[in-house]
Amino acid sequence: MSSMADETVALAEDSRTARRAACAAVEEFNADYCAVLDDGDLMDWPDFFTEDAFYNITSRENFDHGRPVGLVYCEGRGMLRDRALAIARTSMFGPRYLRHYLSNTRVTGIEPDGTVCATVNYMLIETLAELPEGRLHQAGRMIDRFRPQPDGGLLLSSRIAIYDTLLVPNALVLPV
Amino acid sequence: MHRDGEAPAFFCLDAAGRVAAVIEFGDPALLRLGRRLIASGQPVDPARLGDPDIELSLIEDDDMKMLPIEKRFTWPASGLDRVPDWVYTSREIYDREIERIFHGPTWNYVGLAAEVPEAGDYIRTNVGPTPVVMVRDHEGGINVFENRCSHRAAEFCRELRGNAEEFVCPYHQWSYDLKGNLAGVPFRRGVNGEGGMGPDFNPENHGVRKLKVTQRNGAVFASFSEEVECFEDYMGEEMLTDFDTVFSGRKLKVLGHYRHTLMGNWKLYPENLKDPYHATLLHTFLVTFGLLVAGNKSAMIVDPRGRHSTMASAKSDGATVSAENKAEMRAYRDGMVLEDPRLMTFFEEFDSPWSVTMQVVWPGLIVQREMNTLGVRQIVPNGPNEFTMVWTMFGYEDDDEEMTRHRLRQGNLMGPAGFLGLEDNEAIKFVQDGMLNSTGGEHLVALDPEVPAGTSTTLISEAAIRAMYRHWRQEMGL
Numbered sequence: 001m002s003s004m005a006d007e008t009v010a011l012a013e014d015s016r017t018a019r020r021a022a023c024a025a026v027e028e029f030n031a032d033y034c035a036v037l038d039d040g041d042l043m044d045w046p047d048f049f050t051e052d053a054f055y056n057i058t059s060r061e062n063f064d065h066g067r068p069v070g071l072v073y074c075e076g077r078g079m080l081r082d083r084a085l086a087i088a089r090t091s092m093f094g095p096r097y098l099r100h101y102l103s104n105t106r107v108t109g110i111e112p113d114g115t116v117c118a119t120v121n122y123m124l125i126e127t128l129a130e131l132p133e134g135r136l137h138q139a140g141r142m143i144d145r146f147r148p149q150p151d152g153g154l155l156l157s158s159r160i161a162i163y164d165t166l167l168v169p170n171a172l173v174l175p176v
Numbered sequence: 177m178h179r180d181g182e183a184p185a186f187f188c189l190d191a192a193g194r195v196a197a198v199i200e201f202g203d204p205a206l207l208r209l210g211r212r213l214i215a216s217g218q219p220v221d222p223a224r225l226g227d228p229d230i231e232l233s234l235i236e237d238d239d240m241k242m243l244p245i246e247k248r249f250t251w252p253a254s255g256l257d258r259v260p261d262w263v264y265t266s267r268e269i270y271d272r273e274i275e276r277i278f279h280g281p282t283w284n285y286v287g288l289a290a291e292v293p294e295a296g297d298y299i300r301t302n303v304g305p306t307p308v309v310m311v312r313d314h315e316g317g318i319n320v321f322e323n324r325c326s327h328r329a330a331e332f333c334r335e336l337r338g339n340a341e342e343f344v345c346p347y348h349q350w351s352y353d354l355k356g357n358l359a360g361v362p363f364r365r366g367v368n369g370e371g372g373m374g375p376d377f378n379p380e381n382h383g384v385r386k387l388k389v390t391q392r393n394g395a396v397f398a399s400f401s402e403e404v405e406c407f408e409d410y411m412g413e414e415m416l417t418d419f420d421t422v423f424s425g426r427k428l429k430v431l432g433h434y435r436h437t438l439m440g441n442w443k444l445y446p447e448n449l450k451d452p453y454h455a456t457l458l459h460t461f462l463v464t465f466g467l468l469v470a471g472n473k474s475a476m477i478v479d480p481r482g483r484h485s486t487m488a489s490a491k492s493d494g495a496t497v498s499a500e501n502k503a504e505m506r507a508y509r510d511g512m513v514l515e516d517p518r519l520m521t522f523f524e525e526f527d528s529p530w531s532v533t534m535q536v537v538w539p540g541l542i543v544q545r546e547m548n549t550l551g552v553r554q555i556v557p558n559g560p561n562e563f564t565m566v567w568t569m570f571g572y573e574d575d576d577e578e579m580t581r582h583r584l585r586q587g588n589l590m591g592p593a594g595f596l597g598l599e600d601n602e603a604i605k606f607v608q609d610g611m612l613n614s615t616g617g618e619h620l621v622a623l624d625p626e627v628p629a630g631t632s633t634t635l636i637s638e639a640a641i642r643a644m645y646r647h648w649r650q651e652m653g654l
Contacts, residue, residue: 057593061336062432069432069569071593073584078516083588086595089512090460093602130609167564168436170605171598 012114019107022116026146027105029154030120034100037174042088045175046080050147050157053077057161057176060140071172083175093173097127098137100176116146116154122161124176126169138163138176181228185210193219207615209233216248245272249654256629256642257622261611263645264441269652270560276651277539278304278557281404283390283397285541285554286310286320288568290394290428296339296354301566302556303398304540308387309333309343310396313354320398321356322385357383393423395552411537412479418486418535421528422545427573431584434567436592440604442555442563443648446536448600450485450640452476452632453623458603461595464512465520473529478630482643483538488530491522491547518585522547538647546596548579549586561608567591 012018029048036044049055056070074080101123109117119141126137140163146154161176177187183203187210190196194217198210209232213220224230249269252258262269278284284303287310291299298311300323307323325332325345332345332352342359344351351360358379366372387398390407397407408416438445448454452474456463474489514520522531525548535543540555551569558564569591571583590597624637629646632639 058432059435061435065337065432067430067432068580068584069434069587070584071434071591073587075581075585076516078514079519079585079588082514082516082519083595085512086461090464091595092458092460092599094606166435168434168592170436170439170592171601172593173598 011112012110014110018110022107022110022118022146023105025154026107026116026118026120026144029146030102030105034102037176038097038099042084042174043081045084046077048156049077049080049159050155051077053080053156054158054160055080055156055175056159057163057172059166060162060164061166063160063162071168072175087174091173093171095129096173097134098174099125099127101125102142114148115157116144116148118144118146120144122176135169136165137169137172138165140164142176177222177226179226179228187213187222187225189220189222189225193222195220195225204613204615206232211616212248215250216243218243246654251649251654252618256645257620257625257638259619259621259641259645261616261618263648264443264608265560265611267560269654270557272652274304274306274557276653277648278306279400280651281399281401282539283399283404283407283410283537284539285395285537285552286398287396288394288428288430288552288570289318289391289396290430290570291337291568292318294339296341297337298333298340299337300333300335301554303387303400305557307331308398309356310398311340311354318389318391318396319355320387320389320396321352321383322387324384325350326358326382326384327361352384355383356386393420393425394428395419395423411484412481414477415479415484415486415535415537418477418488418528418533419537419543421526421533422543422550428570429573429575429580431569431571431580431587433569434591435564436601437558437562437564438601438604439562440608441560442540442557443644444604444607445542445553445555445563445565445600446485446538446644447641448604449487449534449536449542450476450478450644451638452487452635452640453638454603455487456635458599459596461589465514472635474635475530476632476635476637476640478640478643480630482629482647485536485640485644487532487534487640489532490529491531518582519588520547521582521586523579523582538644544590546589547586549583549590551587551590561612 033048055074057072058070062069072083074083102120104121105118107116107118121141123136124138125134127134140161143160144156145158147157149155177189179185183201183206185198185200185206187195188197195210195213198207200207220235224235249262252260286301286303286308287299292310292312295312295314298309301308301310308320309323310318310320312318323331323333327348327350330345330347333343342351342353349362353359361373361379364373387400388402388404390397392407411419472489477486477488531547533545537543542553544551544553550571551567554566556564556566569587571580589595592598592601621638621641624632624634624639627637627639629639629643
């Protein structure tokens with residue numbers, strides 16, 4: 001009985017070494033994530049999330065005051081897919097490039113079930129045909145939870161993007 | 177007359193020295209000014225006109241400054257079915273709007289009482305472009321005053337929200353109480369009998385400018401005008417009914433804010449919500465999922481004075497769209513289904529025939545009831561070509577957790593990243609771009625000519641926009 005328990009409850013270790021390894025995995029994950037949003041197929045974006053994932057983009061103003069509203073507020077991969085489909089197939093907006101920069105990755109903890117808690121800063125640069133020099137669209141941080149998968153990879157079970165840039169220029173078209 | 181410069185231009189003058197025609201090569205701004213010189217019908221100095229070092233706008237200013245505004249901005253002879261570009265692009269018109277509309281006898285939304293529940297709670301907000309503070313005092317009243325120190329004009333309140341016993345201007349520490357009265361002036365009597373304010377200085381005369389304030393079931397409005405009618409008369413019975421559906425007296429729970437800048441004239445936003453025609457054409461999402469399609473039960477209701485309005489519709493099943501209507505709507509996408517249909521669930525919680533109402537409370541408030549996602553949008557103009565929109569999303573205090581989450585999920589429809597919201601923002605930008613990058617002209621708002629201006633029973637109508645401009649022209653004296 002006790003040996004069974006030892007096998008099934010292999011508690012993840014939260015050590016400096018484990019965090020370094022997790023940090024490398026998270027950075028790799030985020031680079032792939034940005035590549036899909038910047039240059040890939042938006043319909044692949046929901047595949048970075050678990051089935052029950054939570055995703056929210058909100059201002060620091062809201063976050064600091066415990067106000068739950070989000071520019072984008074999704075419960076579950078289904079809602080993420082609906083958003084990807086809506087943007088790709090139904091939304092009207094002017095042509096643009098959006099490029100994501102994620103940096104300053106910090107693993108803040110590894111939970112016993114292996115969930116990696118991490119934060120990362122982000123910048124979103126928007127370039128429009130009529131604004132070819134580009135502009136900062138959002139700057140902020142993400143508070144993430146990654147769940148390890150049987151294949152050794154990670155999926156996001158929660159991503160909360162909190163932007164410092166209080167005023168959104170016109171519209172936020174793509175996810176961050 | 178030939179004018180050199182980066183983009184050369186030719187001006188044809190008549191015998192009286194008035195500009196009769198302009199030919200330009202690549203500078204739309206020059207042509208726009210030229211058109212206004214033609215419209216002014218005033219003689220100009222040909223030598224100055226031909227000098228590329230003299231700004232053409234200065235010539236225009238010099239020549240036109242003597243003319244009253246009504247002579248310089250004349251409405252198209254055709255009437256309300258045309259709206260000239262200068263309504264949206266002129267700085268002079270904008271300044272007059274601030275004076276006559278936002279600082280005139282109007283009620284301007286400033287916030288929700290639920291944002292300042294306790295004594296000393298305050299938020300920074302605006303009346304038109306003008307910064308004000310909304311604060312609850314110790315008697316429970318809500319006061320609104322200008323965020324401008326009466327000493328050196330500093331915008332003294334810097335935090336978006338907070339709690340304070342008094343407001344102290346950081347520059348010279350003049351302090352104001354929660355009603356906006358001047359409470360303290362450091363070294364008012366000077367030091368060692370020297371300096372300080374003169375003996376006739378009376379602090380009572382130097383408070384910050386206080387606005388008239390009214391509340392309706394938790395929504396707070398302010399006015400620079402002492403003469404403004406009471407809020408109930410301002411709204412009228414019909415508009416008040418729609419307003420009270422959302423603000424019924426049920427206690428509100430604030431869920432958060434969105435703030436964004438739109439690159440268009442502020443009036444394009446109320447117009448967008450007085451333009452039911454666009455809703456079925458621009459918003460594919462709305463149409464595909466049956467929220468609003470041509471043929472739905474709907475109404476575009478305008479108050480008798482033409483300033484407030486409600487765009488209302490009842491949700492229908494997408495399957496009922498006729499083949500003929502589908503063909504008219506390029507936006508329609510057959511066969512699209514949501515993986516998570518909770519987004520479009522409508523819990524009937526209001527005593528109203530409508531599942532959606534978008535109400536414009538003139539001049540700067542939109543009350544949104546998009547099924548179960550509720551919010552107000554406050555317009556803060558920043559000059560003729562840009563405005564900021566502040567959204568406050570809310571539910572009710574007695575919502576359970578699942579209802580709150582439902583409102584938040586449904587919030588994906590609206591806001592700066594909303595499926596519908598982002599399209600309106602883009603469309604408004606395109607309209608302003610069209611005016612700024614061309615040589616000037618007028619808009620055509622002629623749909624549904626059987627209703628000259630006012631309430632229409634069809635979505636394919638611009639009668640509500642015409643009603644708004646009938647009112648606007650009266651207020652502006654143009």
